[in-house]
Amino acid sequence: MDSMTVILKRLLPTVFLLAVLLTGTVLAEASPEITDAxxxxxxxxxxxxQGDTVLLTPSQVEATNESLRRRNDTLTDLSTMPESVSGAEVQERIEKVQAIGDFDTASQPDLYKKGSALTAYSYSFARKNCNIAALPETVTVRYGVVTRRANLRLLPEAAGWFESAGDVHYDTLQATALDPAEPVAVLGDSYDKKFAFVRTRFYDGWIAKSDFAETDRTTWEGFVHPTDFAVVTANKTTIANGAGESLLFQMGAKIPLAAGANGAKVLLMPVSDNGALKIVKRPAAFDDTLHEGFLPCTENNFVRQGFRFLGDEYGWGGLDDSVDCSSFVGDVYRSMGIELPRDADQQAKSMPKVVDLSGMGEADRLAALEACMPGTLLANNTHVMMYLGQDDDGTPIVLQSMSSWFSFGSDYGKHYLRKVIASTATFLNFSGVPYINGVHYLGSLR
Structure with a gap:
């Protein structure tokens, strides 16, 4: 791209605003979604x-995961869990999770439940249901495995709490979704005995007891670090569990494998037998949706895996059986074995190579991004996107699970797109400036 083209591209937002001021007329704008080649x-x-060159060997992937865990305390290797923890630690963890949604205070939030204003009783009971008063001085850790796709909650409450009466998508209680075969460390029970407070590899929260089964530590560790395993490589797929249910799995989900009677590999599917874990063996059919082990960690696999989500619905916290911005990039990375933090504001700055963009002008930000590899994360406090590269015009292109976008023409305002899309990195943000100017960090493997 020649220097004049660069200058014109960077002046476009200013020219647009001047046109508004001088003419008072602007046209409606299209969404940031790219639909061409x-x-x-x-x-x-x-x-x-060279994009299929392996970036990290399996041992280097594990070393990267260890580095990520050191950089971010939301990540944990569950196999290091002690057999017991103090009640004070569990209380601290419960209250920290409450604080994520501002539910750590008795002050009732202005939210809606089932289309009506949240009542004082509902709010106070949800907090009471955390059962903090019943925590013993020492908590014996129990061991569970998720048996169907489950919601991890900030409070032990199944019904959604929303910021408007008509909203059904943005549940403020939702932390994330967990796939079947996900191991959890159980640290407490809710007052009504319907939920358990658990630690997962990347988040703490409350899970319905109907969605997981308990087992002994040895069996559980076979799900934490299975010797042999299959990885879901499709954006999502369903697999029969052998007990009458078809289970939904999302990209990156890991299912233990074993040798079958004829030597063929079988999936070890977790099933709940009245709350106790039962393992059912199912034939493993490896194809482009299920891979034996992780995919090779390559630049082109970041691209290929990201595009498998293209067009999928935006799913806040994994709701609507889909991905939000951070679970999108997290699932892409996990299909190659790399475990990222769950939340957008933590992901890029936990990476092995981090570029802090604070204080940089737009030209320097674009230059820093141009030097990055495909798969690099662009993140601020509320959103994360994945870099693909520059197009023929030198424009930086990203993949993202986008909730909404803003226009500044005749249709001025916020528009909900709720979709995984390809876009430029310079679409206008809520302030009317190129999005790259609001990115805080670039994070990559190298």
Whole structure:
């Protein structure tokens, strides 16, 4: 791209605003979504002939995960869990989770439940249901495995709490979703005995007891670090559990494997037998949705895996059986074995290579991004996107699970797109400036 083109591209937002001021007339704007060839994986993989070179070996992936855990205390290797923890630690963890949604105070939030204003009784009971008063001085850790796709909650409450009466998508109680075969460390029970407070590999929270089964530590550790395992490589897929249920799995989900009677690999599917874990063996059919072990960690696999979500619905906290911005990039990375923090504001700055963009002007930000590899994360406090590269015009293109966008023309305002899309990194943010100017960190493997 020549220097004049660069200058014109950077002046476009200013020219647009001047036109508004001088004429008082602006046209309606299109969404940031790109729908041409740039919104295909092959466009990017063909431009990167070295993109299938392995970036990290399996041992290097594990070393990277250990580094990520050191950098971010939301990540944990569950196999290091002690057999007991103090009640004070569990209380601290429960209250920290409450604070994520501002539910750590008796002050009732202005929210809606089932279309009506949240009542004082509902709020006070949800807090009471955390059962903090019943915590013993020493908590014996119990061991569980998720048996169906489950919601991890900030309070032990199944019904959604929303900021408007008509909203059904943005549940303020939702932390994240957990796939079947996900191990959890159980640290407490709710007052009504319907929920358990658990630690997972990347988040603490409350899970319905109907969604997991308990087992002994040895069996549980076979789900924490299975010797042999399958990985879901599709955006999502369903697999029969052998007990009458078809289970939904999302990209990156890990299912233990074993040798079957004829030597073929079988999936070890977790099933609840009245709350106790039962393992049912199911044939493993490896294809483009299920891979034996993690995918190789390559630049082109970041691209290919990201595009498998293209067009999927935006799913806040994993609701609507889909992905939000941070679970999107987290699932892409996990399909290659890399465990990222769950929340957008933690992901980029926990990476092995971090570029802090604070204090940089737009030209320096774009130059820093241009130097990054495909798969690099662009993040601020509320959103994260994944870099693909520059198109033929030198424009930086990203993949993202976008909730909403803003226009500044005749249709001025906020528009809900709720979709995984390809876009430029310079679409206008809520302030009317190129989005790259609001990015805090670039995070990559190298």
């Amino acid at each position: 740039r919104a295909t994986a092959v466009y990017w993989t063909q431009r990167n002939p």
